[in-house]
Amino acid sequence: MKILVVTDLYPPDAIGGYEMGCRQAVEALRERGHDVRVLTSAPRMPVRDDPGVVRSLKLVDAWSHYLYEHTRPIVARLEENESLRISSFNVHALLGEIESFQPDVVYVWMLVGIGGLGLMACLHHLQTPWVWHLMDDVPIMLCSSGRQVMPELLRQVTQQLQGEYISCSQQLVDEIKLLGVDLGTKVSVIPNWVAGPIRPQRRQYLQEGKLRIVTAAGLVHRASDKGMDIVVQAAKILHDSGRTNFSVEIYGRDLDGYFPRWIRDLELEDHVHMGGIISQADLSDRFAEADVFAFPTRKREPFGFVALEAAARGCVPIASQICGYAEWFVHGLHLLKAPRDTSSYSAIFAAILDGDIDLEPIGRRAAEVVTRDFHVNSVICHIEKVLFRAMARRSSTGGARPEEAYRMAVLAERLSRVLIQDSLCA
Amino acid sequence: MASRLIAYLTPLFFDESSYLGGGERYPLNLARGVHLATKGEYRIDLISFGREERRFQIAEGVDLHVLPVAHTPRRELDVVSWALPAAIAKADVVHIHQAYTRCAEMGLLVAKQLRKPVCITDHGGETSRLGIEIGHLELVDRVIAYSDFGASLYKTTRPIEVIKGGVDAEAFQPPKIRPKRDRVLFVGRLLPHKGIDMLINAMPPDILLTVCGRPYNPAFYEKLQKLAIGKKVEFVTNGDDNRIKDLYARAWATVLPSVYRDSDGNTHTAPELMGFTLLESMACGTPAIASRVGAMPEFIRQGETGFVFDSFEEIPLILRSLMQDPLLVRQMGERGRKIVLEEYDLRVAGGRMADVYARLMAEQRRQAA
Numbered sequence: 001m002k003i004l005v006v007t008d009l010y011p012p013d014a015i016g017g018y019e020m021g022c023r024q025a026v027e028a029l030r031e032r033g034h035d036v037r038v039l040t041s042a043p044r045m046p047v048r049d050d051p052g053v054v055r056s057l058k059l060v061d062a063w064s065h066y067l068y069e070h071t072r073p074i075v076a077r078l079e080e081n082e083s084l085r086i087s088s089f090n091v092h093a094l095l096g097e098i099e100s101f102q103p104d105v106v107y108v109w110m111l112v113g114i115g116g117l118g119l120m121a122c123l124h125h126l127q128t129p130w131v132w133h134l135m136d137d138v139p140i141m142l143c144s145s146g147r148q149v150m151p152e153l154l155r156q157v158t159q160q161l162q163g164e165y166i167s168c169s170q171q172l173v174d175e176i177k178l179l180g181v182d183l184g185t186k187v188s189v190i191p192n193w194v195a196g197p198i199r200p201q202r203r204q205y206l207q208e209g210k211l212r213i214v215t216a217a218g219l220v221h222r223a224s225d226k227g228m229d230i231v232v233q234a235a236k237i238l239h240d241s242g243r244t245n246f247s248v249e250i251y252g253r254d255l256d257g258y259f260p261r262w263i264r265d266l267e268l269e270d271h272v273h274m275g276g277i278i279s280q281a282d283l284s285d286r287f288a289e290a291d292v293f294a295f296p297t298r299k300r301e302p303f304g305f306v307a308l309e310a311a312a313r314g315c316v317p318i319a320s321q322i323c324g325y326a327e328w329f330v331h332g333l334h335l336l337k338a339p340r341d342t343s344s345y346s347a348i349f350a351a352i353l354d355g356d357i358d359l360e361p362i363g364r365r366a367a368e369v370v371t372r373d374f375h376v377n378s379v380i381c382h383i384e385k386v387l388f389r390a391m392a393r394r395s396s397t398g399g400a401r402p403e404e405a406y407r408m409a410v411l412a413e414r415l416s417r418v419l420i421q422d423s424l425c426a
Numbered sequence: 427m428a429s430r431l432i433a434y435l436t437p438l439f440f441d442e443s444s445y446l447g448g449g450e451r452y453p454l455n456l457a458r459g460v461h462l463a464t465k466g467e468y469r470i471d472l473i474s475f476g477r478e479e480r481r482f483q484i485a486e487g488v489d490l491h492v493l494p495v496a497h498t499p500r501r502e503l504d505v506v507s508w509a510l511p512a513a514i515a516k517a518d519v520v521h522i523h524q525a526y527t528r529c530a531e532m533g534l535l536v537a538k539q540l541r542k543p544v545c546i547t548d549h550g551g552e553t554s555r556l557g558i559e560i561g562h563l564e565l566v567d568r569v570i571a572y573s574d575f576g577a578s579l580y581k582t583t584r585p586i587e588v589i590k591g592g593v594d595a596e597a598f599q600p601p602k603i604r605p606k607r608d609r610v611l612f613v614g615r616l617l618p619h620k621g622i623d624m625l626i627n628a629m630p631p632d633i634l635l636t637v638c639g640r641p642y643n644p645a646f647y648e649k650l651q652k653l654a655i656g657k658k659v660e661f662v663t664n665g666d667d668n669r670i671k672d673l674y675a676r677a678w679a680t681v682l683p684s685v686y687r688d689s690d691g692n693t694h695t696a697p698e699l700m701g702f703t704l705l706e707s708m709a710c711g712t713p714a715i716a717s718r719v720g721a722m723p724e725f726i727r728q729g730e731t732g733f734v735f736d737s738f739e740e741i742p743l744i745l746r747s748l749m750q751d752p753l754l755v756r757q758m759g760e761r762g763r764k765i766v767l768e769e770y771d772l773r774v775a776g777g778r779m780a781d782v783y784a785r786l787m788a789e790q791r792r793q794a795a
Contacts, residue, residue, distance in 0.1 A: 121539060152508040159515075160539065400538075408538055410560050415531055418556060419506065423497050 001387060003029060003036045004103035006094065008059060008113040010040035012047050015063055016218045017192070017305035018135045020280070022109045024195040025133070026052075028380040029387075036107075039097050041114055054097060057090045059113045065255075077145070077420050084142045085416060087115030091122045091409035095402045098128060105391045108132040117142040117153075118409055120161055125408065127399030129390040130163040133383075134172060135192065135302055140179045154180040164390040166383065168192050168303040169324030175300055188386050191328050192303045193376040194312045199284070201314055201367050205291050205359040209245050211352055214290035214315065216251040216283060216306055220274070222258050225298030227320065227340060232259070234294075234345035236266050241346075243353055248272040249290070251283060280309075287313035291359055292352065295319040296340050308374055311335065311366040316359050318348055328374075334366040430468045432460065432783055433517035433542075435510075437475060437503045437529035451702055452549065452572065453523045454485065455592040459776020460783070461487030468780055473513050475505040475529070503553040504528035511536050519783045521545040521570070525563070526552040534565055543567045543786035548576065550696050567786050570779070573721030576699040589778045590724070591770025593705040597667070600711035600763065601675040607755060609634040610745055611677035611712070613670055613703040616641040616650065616663075618688035620697075621717060625683040626653045628738040633745055636673055638662040671710060678748045678755055679732065680707035681715040681741070682722060698722050705770050708732070708762030713755060715744060725770070731762035 009015060011023045022038075029036050030052075037052050041059035060083035061067060071079065098106075106128055111119060116138065123130045132138075139161075143154040158181045165187040167173045173187055213235075217226035228250060235248050254260065254274055263272045278286070283306075287293065293310035301323040308325070311317050311334070319326045320340035331337040336357065338344040351357045372378065399405075436453045457470035469487050476492040484490040493507035503524055507513075510533065514520050520537040522530045525548040534557070537544045546563065547570045563569060563582035570587050571577035577586045610629070614620050616639045623646075629635050641647035641663055651661070662669065674680065682704050684697040698720035705725060707714050714732035716722035726732040733744045748755050768774070 125539065125541075152511070156511050156539075404538075404565060407560060407562070407565055408535060411531060411535055411557065411562055411565070414556050414560065415528070415535060418528070419496075422499065422504075 001034045001105065001384075001391060002101060002103045003034050003105055003107050003387060004097055004101055005036060005038045005040075005107045005109065006111070006119060007038065007040050007109035008057075008111060008116075009043075010038055010050075010053060010055070013041075013043040013045065017303075018110045021135060021192060021305060022133075024193065024376050025107075025380065025383060028195070028376045029384070032380065032384065034384075037097065037101050037103070039094065054093075056093045056096075057114045058087060058093075060087075062113050074421065074424050077424060078417060080145060081416050081420055082115055082413075083113050084117060084144070085115060086118035086121075086409060086413045088118070088406070088409040088413040090114050091118050092406055094119055094122055095406055098126070099402060104129070104394070105387050106130040107387060110136070111138055112141055115413075117157070118412060120157075121412075122405045122409060123163070124161055125400045125405045126402065127395040129394045131166060131383075131386050131390045132163060133166045134176070135168045137172065137176050137179065137300070137302075139181045140176060143180075149179060151180060158182060162186070164188070164386050164393075166190050166386055169327055171300075171322075171324040171327055172302040175302075188382070190379060190382045190386070191374055192305050192308060192325075193374050193379040194305075194308050194370055195376040198371045198375070199288065199313060201364065203288075203314060203363075205363065206352070211246040211292070211349060212290040213246060213248045213292050213294050213349065214251070214286055214310070215248070215294040218252055219255060220250060220252040220259055221255045225301075226252075227294075227296030227298065228252075228259065230296040230340065230342050230345055231294045232263060232266070232268070232272060233342040234349060235268055235272050237342060237346035238349050238353075239268060239271060241350065243350060244271070245353060246271060246349065248294075249275045249286065251275040251278055251286070253277050284309055284313055287315040290315045291363075292336075292349075293317045294345065295323070295325065296338070296345055297323050298340075301325070307335075308370055311363075311370045312374075314363040314367045316363045316366060318345065329366070329369075332362065334362065334369055336362070430464075430518050430783070430787070431516055432457075432468055432470045433514040433520045434470055434472045434523060435514070435520060435529065435533040435537075436472065436523040437505050437527055438524075452547075452592050452700075453521075454488070455594055455772045456589075456775060456779055457488045458485045458594070459592060459772030459774070460780045461485075461776070463773050463777035464780045468783065471513070471517065473510070475507055479509060499528065501528075501553040503551050506532045511540065514542065515540065517542060518787055519543045519545065521547070521783075522566075523547050524549050524551050525569075526554060526558060528554045528556070530554075531557040531562060534562055538565055543783075543790050545570050545782065545786070547571070548580070548696075548699070550699055567789070568782055570782070572700045572775075573724050575721035575724060576696070579696055587778075587782050589775050589782070590700070591705060591766070591775040592700075592772050593702065593709050593766060593770055595709040595763070595766050595771040598671060598674070598706045598709040600759065601671075604711075605672075605676050607676055607678045607752070609636050609673075609677050611636050611638065611673050611680045611707070612682070613638045613673070613680060613706070614682065615639050616647055617643055618646050618690055618692065619684055619694040621683035621685040621688070621719075623650055623653055623689050624685065624738050625681060625741065626650060626657060626659055628683075628741040629657055629659070630742045630745065631657050633749070634658040634660070636660050636662060636677070638665045638670060638673055640664075670706070674707050674710035674712045677707070677712050679713040679715045679745065680704060683717050683738070683741075684719045684722070685717065686719055696720055701725060704732070705766055708759075709766045709771075711756075711759035711763050713748065713758040713762060715741075727761075727765070731758055731765060 041057040287310045303324040307317040317335040493509040520542045546566045701722040704714040
């Protein structure tokens with residue numbers, strides 16, 4: 001199969017798991033003999049050339065906080081339009097790749113920052129088969145302005161975009177439906193995965209009677225919804241209850257020094273450490289040494305690769321009951337589930353320390369099931385089936401001419417630009 | 427029973443407060459004609475815009491569907507609505523009127539995205555060049571012009587169909603008992619490009635001219651009133667269709683003296699794409715007189731159904747020749763009505779238009795097969 005992957009970012013230029021997962025899927029598909037080309041944006045920092053990766057899309061860097069803070073409202077609205085709705089430049093680039101590569105199917109990933117809705121409209125207009133891999137509520141994002149969903153736009157997207165979807169969890173499907181897009185029967189729920197060689201299993205837990213807790217996120221910030229504050233507060237409760245035989249390692253990028261100050265104020269420096277940014281391989285090694293991975297992430301965490309990576313190394317995830325990851329595993333068998341609050345997390349930590357929960361069988365089963373059923377080499381077969389199914393649905397009549405699709409993109413871009421300015425300046 | 431739905435998209439609202447010119451009458455008449463010519467097989471949704479959504483039957487087989495505007499535009503032809511995609515979702519064909527407006531640009535984008543066959547017609551209003559700059563006409567399936575002159579103005583490689591006429595020859599017909607013809611008539615909006623001021627100047631003082639139309643430009647209307655001093659000119663600014671029909675009946679001729687360059691020095695590249703009132707006049711059995719401007723000469727057979735003049739200096743001579751020859755007036759009137767019935771009636775135009783729609787639907791079916 002000739003597969004054209006479209007994604008806003010592609011490693012080494014990446015934000016988090018979505019992009020890392022994209023690369024792993026691409027490599028796995030190539031290993032299975034498929035011809036895969038990646039179309040992504042020009043990187044935000046120089047990267048080396050990567051065969052099969054075309055970095056020609058224009059990215060609106062929606063993740064630059066500094067730029068965002070220094071952008072005037074009207075410019076922000078126009079950039080939002082280019083980021084989410086339409087970039088004729090990127091439609092042109094997509095058409096060029098479709099023309100030169102002649103893919104059997106387009107495999108779409110994260111589309112924020114590159115005018116994703118326009119790219120999907122272009123595929124729709126060309127009647128090119130596509131599969132959209134959702135690890136977040138991207139269709140909703142593309143139909144929103146600020147935090148407000150635009151219902152009419154969403155309705156049209158729902159009605160018009162006929163393709164195949166892959167969602168990493170049923171929770172994500174339900175969430176997208178709740179917000180207005182019913183993916184219906186077009187969606188296949190396929191979990192995230194771990195990649196790379198399967199490491200030897202361990203081992204012992206609670207060495208020297210000490211509970212080693214690890215947690216990680218791309219960004220460690222009080223406004224972030226990853227729940228780092230819950231872990232710190234749970235540690236405080238544990239400490240105040242007289243239990244001192246534990247440690248917490250927090251990995252991720254500290255934006256403003258808030259957490260170190262807070263940990264110091266709570267007098268937890270002896271137990272809670274900020275580990276900063278470390279490589280994925282190093283993090284994996286930390287998981288092998290730790291007992292539990294605290295994952296009190298937000299309600300709408302669609303899945304999270306990191307919990308799987310922890311489980312693969314025998315580090316038992318303690319996941320919030322409401323995150324997407326939790327729906328794939330059974331409490332007490334492969335992970336521990338807890339309500340997403342401080343007291344629940346501190347109670348679980350205490351129960352482990354008190355010997356009420358035996359981590360060893362949970363960690364062993366989790367590692368076995370993850371490395372067997374949730375390894376990319378297993379999961380890719382399911383993805384491949386969806387790609388084949390989409391390809392089989394290719395229209396025999398063909399869609400619009402590329403020049404027509406491009407002209408429509410230019411019209412849409414200019415029209416939306418004028419309408420935004422008219423509405424803001426009226 | 428109607429089996430085909432055609433959506434007409436037109437930015438201006440069809441009520442008494444609206445700015446009604448040929449550009450608004452034409453879509454409505456054409457819609458009626460399509461329905462009548464197809465014996466009800468085609469139904470038309472005439473989609474326009476207003477503050478609140480509403481829908482009602484405006485003519486047999488024609489529903490007016492008013493969509494709520496997304497925001498109040500600076501220019502009234504630049505209306506857009508979020509409700510447009512849903513409004514045209516079930517249409518078999520979308521026909522966009524007023525090609526060079528924001529309304530048309532948005533309509534074209536939505537219709538193409540919904541994979542509808544699209545026709546487009548210019549009515550002379552231009553409020554946006556955004557589409558023109560990117561060649562938006564290349565996106566349509568058919569351009570529909572209602573005159574050869576109108577067709578010549580389109581810059582596109584897409585097929586152009588010329589469908590002339592669209593007047594309602596049943597509504598506009600000679601009176602059963604004709605009153606005495608005693609005047610010359612102008613019917614149209616009171617705007618500088620219509621050349622009314624030049625007509626008043628050219629009028630012999632002893633011939634009555636009735637100027638019938640809404641004044642949209644107060645300064646121009648004041649100018650007309652000043653020019654009329656010392657001449658036999660009456661203004662009818664609130665005439666309804668019955669009054670206009672009565673005026674057609676009383677006139678020796680209806681004059682449409684539109685100009686490329688008005689008395690204020692402004693130029694108009696397409697002052698008349700058809701000249702609807704000339705056809706109404708002919709339908710009523712009254713000869714038509716027009717300047718050799720725009721599409722008007724296409725609709726008048728010189729000396730047979732009326733006259734085309736090149737200079738306003740010709741006006742007195744033409745008018746006197748008609749006044750002095752009632753038989754000629756009658757013969758021209760009868761000939762004019764016959765031609766309207768055969769070529770320009772809305773049922774004839776509607777039939778031709780329906781043929782175009784049918785071909786487009788067939789093309790789409792072939793592509794989908």
